[in-house]
Amino acid sequence: MSEATHREAGAVLSQHVRAEIDRWVAKFPPERKRSAVIAALHAVQHEAGFLTQESMDAVAAYLGLLPLHVYEVASFYSMFETQPCGRHHISVCTNISCMLCGGEEILAHVERRLGIRMGESTPDGRFFLKKEEECLAACNGAPMMMVDHVYYENLTPATVDRILDEHK
Numbered sequence: 506m507s508e509a510t511h512r513e514a515g516a517v518l519s520q521h522v523r524a525e526i527d528r529w530v531a532k533f534p535p536e537r538k539r540s541a542v543i544a545a546l547h548a549v550q551h552e553a554g555f556l557t558q559e560s561m562d563a564v565a566a567y568l569g570l571l572p573l574h575v576y577e578v579a580s581f582y583s584m585f586e587t588q589p590c591g592r593h594h595i596s597v598c599t600n601i602s603c604m605l606c607g608g609e610e611i612l613a614h615v616e617r618r619l620g621i622r623m624g625e626s627t628p629d630g631r632f633f634l635k636k637e638e639e640c641l642a643a644c645n646g647a648p649m650m651m652v653d654h655v656y657y658e659n660l661t662p663a664t665v666d667r668i669l670d671e672h673k
């Protein structure tokens with residue numbers, strides 16, 4: 506990567522994000538920087554809430570990759586958002602184990618409480634309720650949901666309220 510390209514990418518990515526990318530790049534052989542794309546996008550999204558084309562291009566430039574290599578990762582994984590959305594990302598599992606244990610009631614409770622449907626964000630930009638996810642692999646804790654990639658299990662409407670209140 507040229508010095509100019511590196512500087513341009515550095516201007517878009519925060520110091521924290523660059524440090525996080527550097528930390529992941531160091532885990533792989535020098536010719537395998539593509540392996541750090543998921544971690545890089547995760548760091549960007551964690552800070553900004555979603556991925557802009559500018560931030561994805563900056564990640565590509567910083568890693569010395571084609572933008573396409575970054576776009577394909579961002580569009581493949583459901584954990585990445587490329588449209589403006591709320592800060593805290595909620596995924597309520599309604600797959601089979603969770604459904605049998607009340608997952609759909611939990612989802613309805615979240616929708617009622619936040620006044621939004623799946624795929625929408627609250628007007629204050631605080632929450633984004635993601636579209637339906639496949640099983641999140643925590644079936645023995647059903648019903649469960651994930652908020653900002655943290656798992657919350659054995660949910661009841663009361664514990665959901667407490668969890669939502671904790672996310673400002």
Ligand code: FES
Binds near residue numbers: 598641642643644
């Ligand atoms: S069905 Fe919900 S975590 Fe597996």
